[in-house]
Amino acid sequence: MRTHRISGLPLLLFLSLAACSDPPSVAPARPGVPGSGPHGLDAAAVARGAGIFRQHCASCHGDRAQGALAWNQPGADGKYPPPPLDGSAHAWHHSYSWLKDTIRQGTVNRGGGMPAWSGTLSGADIDAVIIYFQSLWPEEIYQAWLDIDRRARKAAR
Numbered sequence: 001m002r003t004h005r006i007s008g009l010p011l012l013l014f015l016s017l018a019a020c021s022d023p024p025s026v027a028p029a030r031p032g033v034p035g036s037g038p039h040g041l042d043a044a045a046v047a048r049g050a051g052i053f054r055q056h057c058a059s060c061h062g063d064r065a066q067g068a069l070a071w072n073q074p075g076a077d078g079k080y081p082p083p084p085l086d087g088s089a090h091a092w093h094h095s096y097s098w099l100k101d102t103i104r105q106g107t108v109n110r111g112g113g114m115p116a117w118s119g120t121l122s123g124a125d126i127d128a129v130i131i132y133f134q135s136l137w138p139e140e141i142y143q144a145w146l147d148i149d150r151r152a153r154k155a156a157r
Contacts, residue, residue: 038135039142049132052125056117061085065133079113087137092145095152099130 037043053065060082061067067084074080083089091099103126106116117126134142 037131039137039139041131041135045128045131046135049128049130049135052121052129053132056121057085057129060114065136077113079111082114085133085136087141091133092137092141093148095149096130097152097156100126103129 037046053061054063058065062082062084065085067086067089068081071081071083071089083091085091094102100123102114103121104116104118106112107114108116121129134145137145
């Protein structure tokens with residue numbers, strides 16, 4: 001059984017992802033329907049996001065989104081290594097818009113090491129990457145994230 005560690009890392013050193021729009025297909029759309037991805041996510045978006053992730057994110061976050069070793073301890077430069085995005089760290093504690101903004105803006109201005117991806121990845125590319133790594137999350141983690149995201153969107157209104 002996989003354990004899920006909850007990290008007390010500062011929010012600003014989280015990972016790499018977010019925006020101010022509603023998530024594209026993050027809520028379970030059609031669970032159990034052939035062609036649906038995990039959690040009812042759009043299977044085509046998951047596959048597209050996997051390719052973008054491999055091309056732009058895997059070199060730091062790992063080929064299975066497992067993150068760097070000792071990701072929750074600062075390195076010699078004082079920065080935290082890239083965290084796991086597979087549901088075993090803290091990415092799921094953040095709203096969709098926070099995830100998307102973090103990918104767009106990077107974490108360099110927050111004391112992290114991730115570059116801004118806004119000049120390289122389109123909004124649709126970032127959406128697909130988020131959908132991909134969410135597809136890796138265990139169901140209970142994804143459901144907990146849905147509650148966090150709903151509350152964040154409600155508070156933003």
